[in-house]
Amino acid sequence: MGRRLDLIAATAGVLLVTAAVLIGRAIQDADGSLFVHWPPLLASWYPHTGPGTPAAVVVAAAVVAYGPVLADRLPWRGLLATAWAASLGWIFSLAMIDGWERGIAERLTTKHEYLRVISRFDDIGAALRGFDTHILIGPPGNWPAHVAGHPPGATLTFVLLDRIGLGGGGWAGVWCIVLGGSAVVAALITVRALADEHLARRAAPFLVLAPMAVWTGASADAWFSAVAAWSVALLALAATRRTTRPGRAVAAALASGLLYGLTCYLSYGLTLIALLLLAVLLLARTARPLPLLLLGALVVPVAFTLAGFNWWEAYRLLVERYYQGAGGIRPYAYWVWGNLAATTIAAGLATVAGLRRAAAGAPSAVRAVRTGTTCAPQRLSLLAVAAFLALLVADLSGMSKAETERIWQPFVLWLLPAAALLPPSARRGWLTAQAVVALLVNHLLWTGW
Numbered sequence: 001m002g003r004r005l006d007l008i009a010a011t012a013g014v015l016l017v018t019a020a021v022l023i024g025r026a027i028q029d030a031d032g033s034l035f036v037h038w039p040p041l042l043a044s045w046y047p048h049t050g051p052g053t054p055a056a057v058v059v060a061a062a063v064v065a066y067g068p069v070l071a072d073r074l075p076w077r078g079l080l081a082t083a084w085a086a087s088l089g090w091i092f093s094l095a096m097i098d099g100w101e102r103g104i105a106e107r108l109t110t111k112h113e114y115l116r117v118i119s120r121f122d123d124i125g126a127a128l129r130g131f132d133t134h135i136l137i138g139p140p141g142n143w144p145a146h147v148a149g150h151p152p153g154a155t156l157t158f159v160l161l162d163r164i165g166l167g168g169g170g171w172a173g174v175w176c177i178v179l180g181g182s183a184v185v186a187a188l189i190t191v192r193a194l195a196d197e198h199l200a201r202r203a204a205p206f207l208v209l210a211p212m213a214v215w216t217g218a219s220a221d222a223w224f225s226a227v228a229a230w231s232v233a234l235l236a237l238a239a240t241r242r243t244t245r246p247g248r249a250v251a252a253a254l255a256s257g258l259l260y261g262l263t264c265y266l267s268y269g270l271t272l273i274a275l276l277l278l279a280v281l282l283l284a285r286t287a288r289p290l291p292l293l294l295l296g297a298l299v300v301p302v303a304f305t306l307a308g309f310n311w312w313e314a315y316r317l318l319v320e321r322y323y324q325g326a327g328g329i330r331p332y333a334y335w336v337w338g339n340l341a342a343t344t345i346a347a348g349l350a351t352v353a354g355l356r357r358a359a360a361g362a363p364s365a366v367r368a369v370r371t372g373t374t375c376a377p378q379r380l381s382l383l384a385v386a387a388f389l390a391l392l393v394a395d396l397s398g399m400s401k402a403e404t405e406r407i408w409q410p411f412v413l414w415l416l417p418a419a420a421l422l423p424p425s426a427r428r429g430w431l432t433a434q435a436v437v438a439l440l441v442n443h444l445l446w447t448g449w
Helices: 002-031 053-073 076-096 100-105 114-121 124-129 152-163 169-181 183-194 197-208 220-240 246-264 268-284 290-306 311-324 332-347 349-371 376-396 416-421 424-444
Strands: 043-045 445-447
Touching (some): 002 424, 053 076, 053 197, 076 100, 076 169, 076 183, 076 197, 076 424, 114 124, 114 152, 152 169, 152 290, 169 183, 169 220, 183 197, 183 268, 183 416, 197 349, 220 268, 220 290, 268 376, 290 311, 332 349, 349 416, 349 424, 376 416
Antiparallel strands (some): 043 445
């Protein structure tokens, strides 16, 4: 019965995507209000192959054939290293389907991107003090869309890379891919700490072969996702004391807070990662790391505030700019569910089926949390449900209309381990479904942002 329900959930995901494509196409053809060429994705129809095609097929086949066995047998540290390497292979090969220039080196140099304003940060202090004045559309010198749409920590990442001699789109793309790939390691560490090692091992191939890797290479949101993921992982270690010395638990809690503060200055919407941090504390049944977490979380906000950047005022102006542009035109009635269709593509059908199992077990898991009798699958279920709730809040806010296949990577990451709840005998079939989605998207569409 469970397997039948898994297939029904996956079929519902396919129907959701189909409806989003057909209805979205009708709306876009009628009035152009969606501002995407292949709804629900920001993409255009562009069947093609490229240098990365053979490598992507080989990586996918290798993970499907050997991933589950290696995940079960490798030593834990060896699994973490292998998962990161395999994730990088998957992300790089998918990106290289579009070629080095179009797939990686030019991604962060387009008119909407961060590298277009590097020269305007020669005086970083002055740029931060005047950042708010360039957010709105209209005044001369307004920031490109992605610069205006994020706190200055996002742009400063690439400014600092340029300062240390790693300037240009190639280095920026590699930075985002390599660091973005490390989010898989953070997720495995978290699942092991909060649930158990067995489920972490079962989740590993699904974390590696995620369709969202299409948008990890080379997107700044992959970098944001990694920072947020390591914040969650370090808090999980601190809360469960999965460290060899008490002092390391203290350092982990402080570092978690530091990274969460940085996360908030990379993307306004990622303040919602707080819901995942709260879930970690609830699942670990402790508030012990909370003071240290909060202390660490103050560091980055205080530094930016002293430097002259007002986060709250910038966000107010961003909301105004959002409704000056496409965000104010794109119909909420479509995107409030169209976003979920885009997320279905990025997460894959195995994740949809796994999330179905997580949601089904959530009520009993909540009751078990109250009594302190949760089992590992219940704790994993609640972690995935918490991520989905954070995603829903972002969706209902109306500040995420389109491009969520890229923007929501930090939330989708925590949905992927739910596939570990699927039957072991079905793992290769579900992994194949994941790979097929990613390969079809990257070969049939030209994805952009």
